[in-house]
Amino acid sequence: MAILPGSTLGMLGGGQLGRMFVTAARTMGYDVIVLDPDPGSPAGGLASEHLARAYDDPEALDYLARHCAVVTTEFENIPAETLAYLARSVAVHPSADALRIAQHRRLEKEFFRAQGLDTANFLAIESSADVDDASDFAFPAILKTSTLGYDGKGQVVCDRFTDLAAAFEQLGSKPCVLEQRIDLACEISVVLCRSLDGEVSCFPIAENSHANGILDVTRVPASISRALADKAIDAASRIADGLDYCGVLAIEFFISTNNRALVNEMAPRPHNSGHYTLDACVTSQFEQQVRMVCGLPAGSCRLHGPVAMLNLLGDLWPRGDIPAWDDILELGQAKLHLYGKSEARPGRKMGHINCLGATLEDAIVLLEKVRSRLSP
Numbered sequence: 001m002a003i004l005p006g007s008t009l010g011m012l013g014g015g016q017l018g019r020m021f022v023t024a025a026r027t028m029g030y031d032v033i034v035l036d037p038d039p040g041s042p043a044g045g046l047a048s049e050h051l052a053r054a055y056d057d058p059e060a061l062d063y064l065a066r067h068c069a070v071v072t073t074e075f076e077n078i079p080a081e082t083l084a085y086l087a088r089s090v091a092v093h094p095s096a097d098a099l100r101i102a103q104h105r106r107l108e109k110e111f112f113r114a115q116g117l118d119t120a121n122f123l124a125i126e127s128s129a130d131v132d133d134a135s136d137f138a139f140p141a142i143l144k145t146s147t148l149g150y151d152g153k154g155q156v157v158c159d160r161f162t163d164l165a166a167a168f169e170q171l172g173s174k175p176c177v178l179e180q181r182i183d184l185a186c187e188i189s190v191v192l193c194r195s196l197d198g199e200v201s202c203f204p205i206a207e208n209s210h211a212n213g214i215l216d217v218t219r220v221p222a223s224i225s226r227a228l229a230d231k232a233i234d235a236a237s238r239i240a241d242g243l244d245y246c247g248v249l250a251i252e253f254f255i256s257t258n259n260r261a262l263v264n265e266m267a268p269r270p271h272n273s274g275h276y277t278l279d280a281c282v283t284s285q286f287e288q289q290v291r292m293v294c295g296l297p298a299g300s301c302r303l304h305g306p307v308a309m310l311n312l313l314g315d316l317w318p319r320g321d322i323p324a325w326d327d328i329l330e331l332g333q334a335k336l337h338l339y340g341k342s343e344a345r346p347g348r349k350m351g352h353i354n355c356l357g358a359t360l361e362d363a364i365v366l367l368e369k370v371r372s373r374l375s376p
Contacts, residue, residue, distance in 0.1 A: 003070055003295055003296075005030055006029060006030070007030055008030065008067055008068050008069060009032050010070065011034045011043060011072060011074060013036055013043070013073055014038060015036075015043065016042055016351075017074040017286075018042070019046055019339060020275075020284075021270070021286045021289055022043050024286040024287045026046070033047060033050075033051065033064060034047040034049070035053060035064060037053060039052045042339050043074070046340075051064070055079055056081065058085075061086055065086055070092070070093065071086050071093075072094070072289065073094065074269055076102045076269065077148065078099065083096035083099060091293075093247045093292065095245075098245055102266055104147055105145075105177040105265070106122075106124050109122050111239075112239065115238050115242045116238070118263065119262055120181075120182050120262050121179070122178060123137055124176075124178075125175070128173075131165050134161065135161050137161070139158060139180075141180050141181055142158065142179050143158055143168065143179075144176060144179060145171050145172075145174055146176055147175070153213070154171060182254055183257040184257070185259075187210070187264075188205050188252075189205070189208055189218075190202055190203075190205055190251045190253070191271055192233075192236055192237065193248050193249075193285075193289070193292050193298050194245045195297075196295055200240055200241075202233050203274060203301045203303075205220070206219070206222060207221075207224070212347070215273060215311050217308060217310055217367065218272075218308070218309040219308050219360060220303065220308075228259065235253070248270045248285050248292065249268055250266065250267040250271030251266050269289075270289055279335045280303055281300075281304065283298070283301060288301075304356075306358070306360040307354055307357070308357075308363040309355070309367075310352060310355065310367050311352050313349060314346050314350050317344035320344065328374065333355065334370050335354040335355075336353050337351050337353070338350065338351035
């Protein structure tokens with residue numbers, strides 16, 4: 001049975017993804033209770049109610065279970081045990097099992113392979129003995145922590161085998177995955193939604209560029225062949241089906257110079273590269289998340305027109321100065337989204353700007369004009 005407007009939804013996590021979910025849900029007529037320990041949570045400030053408690057606080061979880069028709073998440077590092085606890089008494093999407101896989105790089109890559117999908121070659125490095133056994137692995141490679149790595153954190157490039165021991169030590173000798181570097185043509189992502197009864201809808205594929213390990217620009221439509229696009233969409237759908245997933249799911253791919261689509265990683269939630277949907281699609285990824293977890297039909301994923309998204313990092317506030325937003329807003333097809341964060345820090349995601357155009361080239365020209373006006 002569908003959960004209709006007027007009901008209360010629960011959100012685990014109070015960052016920008018939670019904030020945009022809250023905005024979509026409240027626009028549609030739902031109340032939202034956010035659980036996030038940060039008193040200044042961006043999502044909490046817009047929610048019907050903000051529980052500033054730990055994610056494993058049993059009283060807070062029991063409160064959510066009593067008052068919410070369904071609970072969802074905004075990032076994958078919520079303890080999976082929290083979702084399992086809630087699921088005893090309230091609907092929870094995504095599932096604890098989906099989060100457990102997404103939280104651990106080795107489990108994630110093994111899951112992809114079990115679905116018959118192509119990944120870069122990888123090797124689990126969990127001890128000094130594993131380091132010694134990696135001498136036959138093909139370098140250059142990247143050593144990545146198995147858990148809690150994101151936006152380029154928890155990664156060390158190893159140009160040769162002799163770099164590996166020091167890299168493992170640098171990462172705290174924690175369980176890692178050694179991943180072969182490939183010759184990249186580009187990076188893309190597929191953002192999809194999947195309903196409880198298994199219906200999958202995909203947004204147009206995004207092409208992504210990173211700077212210092214953090215997403216910088218997303219361009220839509222992606223400059224890949226129809227055959228590669230179909231392969232990526234099929235792979236993403238197989239992952240969603242394999243997880244028996246409900247909600248919004250993002251899958252990142254490497255496209256190699258020899259035209260292989262290699263699954264990189266997944267995010268069991270809306271994704272930074274899907275923010276373009278807020279202005280360029282009939283339905284945003286956040287409205288889709290509301291629709292999916294509430295058992296409603298998916299909205300149209302149709303693209304209105306080309307778009308280029310620029311991430312706004314705290315580096316744009318070098319001395320705490322506010323950027324000249326009036327210079328940006330006079331550009332009528334540049335759409336500003338700020339996340340309500342109180343403190344700007346280098347590398348911290350503070351907002352994004354969607355640049356719309358009649359063609360992708362127009363959108364990119366507008367993005368570069370925006371970037372030049374924002375340069376500190």
